[in-house]
Amino acid sequence: TPTNALDALSQEGLSEEPVQEEKEVVGSVGGGMWEVVAAGERKKKQRRSLKVHRKTVVENHENDADDEDDEDDDNGNGNGHGGISERQREHPFIVTEPGEVARGKKNGLDYLFHLYEQCRDFLIQVQNIAKERGEKCPTKVTNQVFRYAKKAGASYINKPKMRHYVHCYALHCLDEEASNALRRALKERGENVGAWRQACYKPLVAIAARQGWDIDSIFNAHPRLSIWYVPTKLRQLCHAERNNATLAASSSVSTGADHLPF
Amino acid sequence: TPTNALDALSQEGLSEEPVQEEKEVVGSVGGGMWEVVAAGERKKKQRRSLKVHRKTVVENHENDADDEDDEDDDNGNGNGHGGISERQREHPFIVTEPGEVARGKKNGLDYLFHLYEQCRDFLIQVQNIAKERGEKCPTKVTNQVFRYAKKAGASYINKPKMRHYVHCYALHCLDEEASNALRRALKERGENVGAWRQACYKPLVAIAARQGWDIDSIFNAHPRLSIWYVPTKLRQLCHAERNNATLAASSSVSTGADHLPF
DNA sequence: AGAAGGACCAGTGGTCCGTA
DNA sequence: AGAAGGACCAGTGGTCCGTA
Numbered sequence: 001t002p003t004n005a006l007d008a009l010s011q012e013g014l015s016e017e018p019v020q021e022e023k024e025v026v027g028s029v030g031g032g033m034w035e036v037v038a039a040g041e042r043k044k045k046q047r048r049s050l051k052v053h054r055k056t057v058v059e060n061h062e063n064d065a066d067d068e069d070d071e072d073d074d075n076g077n078g079n080g081h082g083g084i085s086e087r088q089r090e091h092p093f094i095v096t097e098p099g100e101v102a103r104g105k106k107n108g109l110d111y112l113f114h115l116y117e118q119c120r121d122f123l124i125q126v127q128n129i130a131k132e133r134g135e136k137c138p139t140k141v142t143n144q145v146f147r148y149a150k151k152a153g154a155s156y157i158n159k160p161k162m163r164h165y166v167h168c169y170a171l172h173c174l175d176e177e178a179s180n181a182l183r184r185a186l187k188e189r190g191e192n193v194g195a196w197r198q199a200c201y202k203p204l205v206a207i208a209a210r211q212g213w214d215i216d217s218i219f220n221a222h223p224r225l226s227i228w229y230v231p232t233k234l235r236q237l238c239h240a241e242r243n244n245a246t247l248a249a250s251s252s253v254s255t256g257a258d259h260l261p262f
Numbered sequence: 263t264p265t266n267a268l269d270a271l272s273q274e275g276l277s278e279e280p281v282q283e284e285k286e287v288v289g290s291v292g293g294g295m296w297e298v299v300a301a302g303e304r305k306k307k308q309r310r311s312l313k314v315h316r317k318t319v320v321e322n323h324e325n326d327a328d329d330e331d332d333e334d335d336d337n338g339n340g341n342g343h344g345g346i347s348e349r350q351r352e353h354p355f356i357v358t359e360p361g362e363v364a365r366g367k368k369n370g371l372d373y374l375f376h377l378y379e380q381c382r383d384f385l386i387q388v389q390n391i392a393k394e395r396g397e398k399c400p401t402k403v404t405n406q407v408f409r410y411a412k413k414a415g416a417s418y419i420n421k422p423k424m425r426h427y428v429h430c431y432a433l434h435c436l437d438e439e440a441s442n443a444l445r446r447a448l449k450e451r452g453e454n455v456g457a458w459r460q461a462c463y464k465p466l467v468a469i470a471a472r473q474g475w476d477i478d479s480i481f482n483a484h485p486r487l488s489i490w491y492v493p494t495k496l497r498q499l500c501h502a503e504r505n506n507a508t509l510a511a512s513s514s515v516s517t518g519a520d521h522l523p524f
Numbered sequence: 525a526g527a528a529g530g531a532c533c534a535g536t537g538g539t540c541c542g543t544a
Numbered sequence: 545a546g547a548a549g550g551a552c553c554a555g556t557g558g559t560c561c562g563t564a
Contacts, residue, residue: 089564092527134501136492137478143556160529160559192526216399229557230398239396351544354547405536422539422549454546491537 090156093193098180109168109183109196115157116169116224122149122157123227140227167234168200173225174218178203204234205241213242352418357449357458360442371430371445371458377419378431378490384411384419385489402489429496430462435487436480440465466496467503475504 096108123138123145130137138144141162149157172179182203186196208215215238220226358370385400385407392399400406403424411419434441444465448458470477477500482488 089528134497134504136494136497158529159557160531161527163558164528194526232558235396235398242396351548420549421537423547425538426548456546494538 090161095183095187095191095193095196097184097187112165113169113172115162116166116228118154119145119149119157119162120224120227122152122154125152140229163229163231165197166228166231167204168197169228170219170225170234171200171204173222174207175203201234201237205237208238209241209245213238352423355455357445357453357455359446359449374427375431375434377424379486380416381407381411381419381424382486382489384414384416387414402491425491425493427459428490428493429466430459431490432481432487432496433462433466435484436469437465463496463499467499470500471503471507475500 091102091105091107093109093112094102094106096102096110098110100108100110102108102111119141123141126145126148127137143159146157146159146162168179171182179200182199183196186199191199204215208218211218215230215235218225219228219230353364353367353369355371355374356364356368358364358372360372362370362372364370364373381403385403388407388410389399405421408419408421408424430441433444441462444461445458448461453461466477470480473480477492477497480487481490481492
């Protein structure tokens with residue numbers, strides 16, 4: 001029973017119900033009021049189909065051969081990146097325990113987090129080049145960094161993937177114990193990566209609650225996390241839960257219900 | 263005789279000489295080597311003429327009537343903004359001494375600097391709204407802020423103008439004494455605003471030299487300046503002069519010329 | 525079905541150049 | 545001529561949705 005915005009978000013961008021077409025829709029479900037986050041967003045886009053797809057033969061994998069310091073392959077997974085084979089997609093992630101290597105055509109979560117560290121290395125290189133040239137210096141992992149990573153041969157790094165799992169990496173950075181426990185629990189239940197990803201939101205919002213709901217400063221205070229943009233969804237969740245918490249706190253003054261956060 | 267990048271820049275974006283079409287052109291003029299900053303930039307753009315201009319009657323000046331706290335008009339200048347008159351351009355700036363009010367259809371430099379303070383106020387309002395809504399919060403004066411300023415009735419604020427004089431405001435913030443002295447000097451010489459604007463670069467580069475050439479951290483360290491992007495030209499000048507200074511320092515080891523910065 | 529990522533789009537930073 | 549600013553453009557942040 002979705003009694004708060006976190007649960008409501010399980011539907012993520014898929015809720016197709018006839019909501020009022022605007023963000024601040026409030027519905028009462030179960031016993032609580034909750035804000036529907038990220039709903040009513042299904043209106044703006046309208047992509048024109050304009051097929052030009054289908055990559056052309058071997059044009060890819062030029063392998064600029066100047067991959068700096070730590071390259072991949074050490075990490076057990078990936079897919080060889082060996083011969084002149086046609087470029088394949090990366091293997092999908094599965095929920096693995098800390099230290100566990102994914103078997104078969106799968107990648108584990110340690111590998112996922114390793115990709116974030118690699119992006120950080122690429123950012124640092126881009127920053128060093130920028131400083132040397134006296135150009136403006138990025139503080140975040142920007143398009144420029146993704147382009148640089150690709151040019152450096154890390155074709156398995158791409159923006160949609162990295163943005164998709166940022167909050168999972170955030171939990172890993174901010175509370176590794178909790179992150180590890182969550183991985184073990186979800187693996188035991190036999191859940192897929194999508195379910196794990198969804199489950200990462202809740203403990204993050206709890207962390208934010210403890211720190212005055214300021215998710216931006218939480219990200220910025222952590223040296224490895226500060227280079228990543230706060231994901232829209234996480235920001236919205238924190239905002240919605242803050243409102244929720246404030247409401248609960250003020251109402252419980254009269255009802256005498258649950259204990260107050262202050 | 264242009265012996266350093268600062269002097270070279272007097273030509274700004276106008277140098278039409280047949281340079282090598284790339285940024286890092288180095289020429290030897292007079293007795294020193296200097297990097298041509300911002301030259302060879304005249305290649306990318308190629309605006310298509312697509313006239314749609316000519317504003318339509320009274321559509322402007324809707325005057326949303328919700329101009330927050332300190333509005334203009336106090337400042338002596340501006341152009342009345344009174345009746346249903348057709349929208350006019352702002353009066354051009356002239357070089358004025360500190361405290362001097364420009365006479366005739368002109369605006370003074372105190373007024374110019376006041377516009378930067380107004381932009382800061384608008385930014386703060388935009389930030390407050392963003393925080394309240396749990397949206398991502400700008401730290402700089404962005405397009406969004408200019409749009410907000412316009413909507414709030416400050417139609418005399420626009421991006422090209424503010425960006426054009428940022429470094430002048432920077433000098434005003436970082437060394438008001440030097441800024442005031444420069445204004446008095448340029449006024450005495452009867453120079454126009456363009457000449458004053460150009461002259462503002464030199465003392466800024468000197469400040470940067472004293473602080474390790476890091477113009478970004480100089481901007482960021484100042485509370486009123488940190489909300490403005492470092493102008494490209496100023497960044498390039500600092501970079502060019504740093505190279506120049508390093509070169510001079512290392513060569514003077516053998517020549518025994520000018521005293522070293524370290 | 526679940527997931528990876530090419531490719532799209534609205535709005536950005538930057539400033540040119542037609543205008544007054 | 546000197547200057548103000550509308551309007552343009554390349555490349556950004558964000559993520560959808562055709563693909564495997």
